[in-house]
Amino acid sequence: MQLRDYQQDIFEQLTASCSNDIVQLDTGAGKTPIEAALAQWAPHCLLVAHRNILITQISEKLAxxxxxxxxxxxxxTRRRCMAAHRAHGRSFIVRGHATRRVASMQSxxxxxxxxxxxxxxxxxxLIVIDEAHHVIPDxxxxxxxxxxPHxxxxxxxxxxxxxDGDSLHVDKGGLFDxxxxxxxxxxxxxRALIDRGYLSGFRAYAARTSYNIEERMTWREREQKLVDDLTREAMGLPAGSGERAIFHAPRKGLDWDSGVLELMGDPVEEYKRVANGTRAILMAPAIKSAEAFAVDFRTAGIPAACINSTQSPAEIARLLDAFRRGQVLVLTNVDMVGEGFDLPACETLIIATRTASFPRYRQWCGRVLRPDPGKQQATIIDLTGMIAQHGMPDEPVEWDLLNPPCGPKTKRHVPCDDCGMFYLFKLEQCPECGAPNRWLDEGQAFAPGSYQFDIRYIDQAFRGYVIRERQQAQNAERMRTEMLRPYDGFGGDLVGRTLNALSAWFPAALQQAGVAIAEINEFLRSQDARSRDFWMKHFTRADVGAPPHRAxxxxxKWQRSR
Incomplete structure (x- = not known):
């Protein structure tokens, strides 16, 4: 297997060092081939992942x-690894291999x-750890x-x-130097990986309508919820807490007090609107809500399944295989496929929960950015305002191991008021549907529809530049198409009234003579247009109303003198 240029660059940096290093490489860019190259290079290598789902992927790359x-x-899991090796001609599993192992941390x-x-x-x-943001000494x-120890x-x-945003550096309590x-x-x-074709391009959408899962509950479910709440009230517990509340998520995570899942759109309707027929993963706040969403999709005739931590490895593997084959189109989950999940054919991400963690959000988005033959582009459906909070998946990030970023502080994209697609704030209209950019017109904090997107999220320096550039373009267009008002401030005496009349006649005569409006405006903005000397030097009272060729x-002559 040949490493790409940037993979080779990382491999050479690692093999030239003896420190404990952590490699940053975006999801889908190919971390596992570098891990396999290290396993080939090192005399003794242990490759560790945090879930069984990832063991098969690493083992297949070694094969x-x-x-x-x-x-x-x-x-x-071992047998699944052996099955994955078939594409490479034989099984590469050797029981008790002394120098090379692939392991889950739990095992x-x-x-x-x-x-x-x-x-x-x-x-x-040499211990190689996949998804190493989990690693802390404790x-x-x-x-x-x-x-x-060695x-x-x-x-x-x-x-x-x-x-949680904390550092992984050894000086801050981590393990890496x-x-x-x-x-x-x-x-x-x-963005560099997308431009080079190593990651998929994408479109991101905000939902257009508000949605509350409680409104979708049957009368029997509502009745049971009322009974549960009354029971908890009698026990001194807050209403909506406990197991029933996992139907719901709030603006800032699960709201165990109100028990309300407030999304900015119906997941089923938004999927059908912008990504119908694609394979999608849905991030849910809790297992019950993930199961409820899967039921909603199936009710709408869309094959869907839920995977969660209560299922056996065999059941999870069966559902993932069905998803790979396209027998399941929508896979709902809670933190089961948020990291390391390698399925390039996955085209759509539906965010139906919230996270304050910028790293977790970027991990979610990475699930659908892997390229695949026939895959045009990925689609991200944001139902909870995560793009407003954390930025677009291709926003530049300056990673710092000692002082990790919490994500871009300001944003440069806004959602279309008609179709919901996010696009650059500076564009005059939505590239998807052509709707005008109201965010430029309003110039204030407002939320069209129910996007709950605040203009204050936008990079204000960038916003100021865009608005000034737009105003300059508008002014240039007006100078080209609309004649300025002639200067009429020469006074009310006899001479002043004459000069005012000349200054009104002159541009009108030039327009009759076919002079371009932009050229006339250039004169009207000049100091000469306001100078008594100019008018008295070139005209007399008798010139008012003269033929256009005189003007x-x-x-x-004025143009030649400039």
Missing amino acids: AFGLEHDTISTEH IVSAVKHHRFDIDTSLPW NMWGSLRTLF ARIIGFTATPARM RLVQASSLAGDSV QKVFE
Whole structure:
């Protein structure tokens, strides 16, 4: 397998170092091939992921490199890895392989606990951790440092910051010494990868109508909710708390007090409007709401399923396979496919929950940016204002390991008031439907429809530049098509009235002579148009009402003198 140029750049930086490094590479850009190349390079390599779903992906990439290995996992996961190797001619799983393993963190913890961990931990292992933003010294990933005292740790992630925004640097309580990025991608990496064809282009939409899942409940569900609330009130608990409340999400996460899921659009209707027939994943706030959304889609005749942490690995694998084959079009979930989920054919992301975490939001968006043959572009349907809060998925981000960013502080995109598509604030009209850009006209904080998008989110320096540029363009157009009012401030005495009459006759005569309005306006804006000397030098009272060629002759002389 040949590494791309930026992958080779990262690989060379890592192999030239001996520090504990964390690699930032956007979702879909190909972290796993670099991990496989490191597994080929290192004498002893342990590749660790945080979910069984990712073990198969890593194992398959090792098989693509022709690298034999074993897994530390359940037997079911090992067999799925062997099945994934068929595309490469044979199984590359070798039971008990001494120098190369792929493991889930949970399986390592379980093997150590039950004294079944058969790896010599005193050797200088290279430990490669996928989705390394989970790694801190105090959790189970951090325990690898204690378990492997002589190991070097390399982490890979699209978002080198903890989900709560804290640093992963060793000086801030993390495990990593250095941030590694491809020199050709740092900063504006997502846009660069899209332009090079390594990531898919996308469209992002805000919903057009308000939606409350409680309004979709049957009378029996409403009755049961009332009974539940009265019971909790009698027990001294807040109404809407507990299990029933997971039908609902608020503006800032789950609202366990009000029990209301406030979305800015019906997920089913918005999917049918802008992404009908595409394979979509829906991010939900809780398992019950994910299940309810799946039911809504199926009721509308759209094949849908919910995957969640209460299901067995076999059931999750079955549903994912059905999704890959297109038998399921919409897959609802709660944090099951938000990270590391590798399915290029997935075309649509429906955001039906909220997160204050910029890294988590970028991980969600990365699920649909992987390119695939026949895939025109991805679609993102934002039902909770996450684009307003965190920016577009291709906004430039300057990642800093010591002081991780919380996302772009200001935005440059607004939603169309008609179709909901986000586009650059500076455009005069929506490129999707042609509707005029009211955000430029209003120039104030307002929320068309129910987008709840505040103009104050926009980069104000950029906004000021755009408005000034727009005003200049409008002024230039007016100068080209609308004649300015002639200067008439010469006074009310006999001479002044004569000069006022000449200044009114002169541009009218020039227009009759066929002189362009823009050229006439150029004169009317000049100092000469306001000068008594100019008029008294070239005209007399008798010239008022003279044929146009008289005015044109003086005007041409004025142009030559400039």
